[in-house]
Amino acid sequence: MAHGVTDSSPMSIHQAVHGYADGHRQLALTAPLKPKDQKTLLALSDISGTGVRFEEDGYITGYPLTESGxxxxxxxxxxxEFHRPxxxxxxxxxxxxxxxxxxxSFEWVLDVFRRPEDLGNAYLYSEPLEIQIESNATPQSVELGWCASVLSTLYGEPNKCTIAPRIGGGVDSTVLAIWSQQWPRLRRNFRFCTLSANDRSINGAEFDLQLISVSDRGARSRFSDVIVAGDFHLTGGEWLKYALxxxxxxxxxxxxxxxRKVGAELTDGRQAFIPLTQFFRALISDQSAVLSIQEAIxxxxxxxxxxQSKTLRALVVEKSISVIDQLNEELFSxxxxxxxxxxxxxxxxxxxKIGAAAWCRDPSLVLDVIKSRDFNDDVNDILLSGLSVEQVISGLKQYPDYLKEILxxxxxxxxxxxxxxxxxxxxxxxxEVLRLGLQGEAxxxxIKSGRDDLPLLAKSVFGANLILDALCKISLRCGHGARHGFDEWVQAAASDLKSVYEFLLSKQGISRELLFALARVIPPVSPQSYYENDPWLTAWRCSSGIVSxxxxxxxxxxxxxxxxxxRPRFASELSRESFSIVYAAIVKNRISEQAWRILDACLTQSIIWWLKGRAEKIEHGVVDMFVERGLPPIDFLSLTRDALLFSxxxxxxxxxxxxxIYLRRIMHFFKNDKPDFPVAFSRIVEEAIERD
Known part of the structure; x- marks a missing residue:
């Protein structure tokens, strides 16, 4: 199938018709053409030479209209039918x-051409054609001797027009096949005519290939500075076999x-066809890889x-890399x-293999590149990528002055x-890591190294925020407990509370393991920083990871x-997020003593210190907080979905x-806002108010 053309996408093709109407004229044209291209179209749509004799099927002419595209x-x-020669x-x-x-392929054009019947049906050509193109290049039945002669001359003498005899049936299809074989840029500039009585070159634009009638003995004399297919003998024709x-x-x-791949960057037209085919033959030959590389070079x-084609040189490099250790000095260079x-x-x-091959030939290759910077950074990186970490570390010990360049x-x-x-x-x-901006990776x-003398020093150099980011990445990649010294790094970062809060507010997808580890070392009643959102709640809502x-x-x-x-807004959101989970854990006796001590330290500051039951303390503490601070009713209603607990x-x-008074606010909220909460909640509040 065509590159980019499918059965389901018809292609719009403009068309033109020319014929006799008091002279050779344009009868229909659907494309906007520049004046120069219109003149070219008119001239090349006329008969290809005085007195030319041709069959009813006619002949094909192909040429670019460059200004119009x-x-x-x-x-x-x-x-x-006009009875006029x-x-x-x-x-x-x-x-x-x-x-x-x-x-x-362009075989399909032969099925699209339609011969006008008379001047009256020119309107049939007044709209662009919508063609469902099957452009697969299909096997061709060609006369090999004729094709060999034409190809040898066409590409062996690229600066001259090739003329060849017009052989029997199918020659139009064969010429279209030759044109189809070319890469797009060469196609676009290729000019051909499958029956010419005179040289059809106009305005300095020479035709590349023209066929002449075998019965017209004087045809050759009407062409100048051309070469006849068969007169040119090209040696070393292995390329020709591949082309045929x-x-x-x-x-x-x-x-x-x-x-198609390599032709896009070439501007030499036909001149490039033979060396490209030779290059292709060298790369795919059955001989050893080293010999193929040598021949291609x-x-x-x-x-x-x-x-200088980068694409071709890249192909040589690609084939060479796997055997770079086998190349001689010239090929390696x-x-x-x-x-x-x-x-x-x-x-x-x-x-x-690349790094070893370079180092074995001359260690100064690596060192000189690092020192002089003659090569761009991509090449330098590739050169050094062949060395193991151990080799680089060893090199650093031997040449410590190159630490910056190597890093x-x-x-x-x-x-x-x-x-x-x-x-x-x-x-x-x-x-040095800080200078090069490598602190995240470092x-x-x-952290993974497990050295206990690094955390505090790293905090002084890089800051807590970068440490937290690294801890988060490690936590998300590794399982719990897989890292020795993780808690020491958390403790070091947590000493900068301002940076911790900024990290919690800005980090998307924070590791829950890291978030929980920070919570263990930072008291919940730590000094409030007046941010727009609560750092802990923000981080929790963006957190990820598996925890117990x-x-x-x-x-x-x-x-x-x-x-x-x-603050009231934070208190409301924090309670709504956490109350039901904590309460359920207390009821099931799942809460740890450490967690309870954290809560109890806050609860004993209120008037409910005398209550003995943990669940009752939590109930009363949360209610007192909502009532005394006047927190939003909707958040009170969101504390639980359990009607019994709500009651x-x-x-x-x-x-x-x-x-x-607070319950009346809730009832007023129910009546005016009609929130999406269980109807039972409304009745519970209403009954409590009525009992008052």
Whole structure:
């Protein structure tokens, strides 16, 4: 199928018709053409030479209309009904350059051409065609001797027009196949005519291929500065076999795909066809990889038209990487110079072999690149990527002056816990990491190293926020308890409470394990910072990760304890988030003594210190908080979905004057806002008020 063309997407093709009406004229045209292109179209749609004799099926002409961005392919028929010599009909398809590039084959045009019947039906050509194109390049039945002669001449003498005899049936299809074989840029500039009595070149635009009638003995004399197919003998024709095989069975060896891939950056037209095919043959040959590489490089070095093609040089590098340790000095030098052209994943795959090959040849290759910066950073990074961490560390010990340069190109070294475990210059290393902006990766490695002398020093160099970010990443990647020293790092970061709050407010997807660890070391009644949102509640709502139920209960106890000492809006949201979980844990005796001590320390500050039951204390404490602070009724209603528990909360509230006033607020809220809460809640509040 065409590159980008499918069975379900018809292509719009403009068209034109020319014929005799008091002279050769344009009868229909659907595309807006520049004046120069209209003149070219008119001229090349006329008969291809005085006295030319041709069959009823006519002949094909193809040429670009450069200023308008179209390629014209037209079929010309004899218009014998006019009884006037030289009258013709020509139906021309105007293919946009952008469409020309996505089609694999042009055999379909032969089925689209329609011969006009008379001048009266020109209106049938007044709209663009919507064509369902089946552009698969299908196997061709070609006359191999004729094709070999034409291809050899066409591409062997690229600066001259090739003329060839018009052989029997199917020649139009064969020429279209030759055109289809070309890459898009060459197609766009290719000019051909399958029957010419005179040279059809106009306005300095020479035709590339013209066929002449075998019966017209004087035809050759009417062409100047051309070469006849068969007169040119090209040696070393192994390339020709691949080209002919591809004509008969399109893309059988992927030659056509290769030409499409590499042709886009070439501007030398026909001149590039033979060296490209030779290059292709070298790369896919059955000989050893090293010999293939050597032959491909020789093709590049001998042909200036393709020598600087990055795509071709990249293909050589790609083929060479896996055997780079087997290359001689000349081939290695070629590959080394263009190493950055290879795909990153391929380089990564063979990085060890590349680095070893360079180092074995001359260690100064690596050191000079680092020192002089003659190569760009991509090449430097690739060069060093072949060395193991151990090799780099060893190199640093041998050449400590290169620490900065190596870290700039091998930043993954700081991701190695082994680096930090063995380093004897911790402070200097941290300062260098900070200079290079590698602190995020380095901190993760430091934490994983397990060294207990790093946390406080790292906090002084990098700050608590970066440490928290690293802890979060580690926590999300690793299982609980998999990291020695995790708590020491949490403790170090928690000493900067302002940074902790800013982290909790800004971090998306914070690890719940880290969030809970911070809650264990930061008291819930820690000094309030006047942020717009509560840091703990914000972080909880954005948190992720798997934690135990007991850890969740302990954190919710921290949140509820914080509610008792927070501003009203925070208190309301914190209670709504945590109360039901904490209460259920108390009822089931699932709350830990540590969590209860945190809560109890807050509750004993109120008038409910005399209550003995933990559940009752929590009930009364939360009700007192909502009533005395006048927190929003909707949040009170959201504390639980359990009607029995809600009834207990309402009952306690109704025992105080201030509580009854608060219940009337709730009832007023029910009547005016009609919130989406169980109807039973409304009745419970109403009955409590009526008992008053």
């Amino acid at each position: 179209y390629y014209a392919v037209g079929r010309t028929w004899p218009a014998t 030289g009258c013709v009909w020509t139906h021309t398809l105007l293919i946009e350059f952008s469409d020309l590039a996505v089609l694999d 095989d591809d004509l008969q069975s399109p893309d059988v060896d992927s030659l056509r795909t290769f030409l 020789e093709v590049l070095n001998k042909n200036g038209s393709i020598a 070629f590959v080394w110079g263009d190493l950055m052209l290879a795909p990153y994943e391929l380089i990564k795959r063979f990085a060890g 700039e190109r091998r930043s993954e070294i700081v991701r190695s816990p082994d680096y930090w475990m063995s380093s004897s210059s911790i402070k200097e290393s941290m300062n 901190l993760i490695a430091m 139920e007991d850890d969740t209960i302990e954190f919710m106890a921290h949140m509820l304890a914080r509610a008792f000492s927070s 207990r909360l309402v009952k306690y509230a109704s025992q105080r004057k201030l509580g009854r």
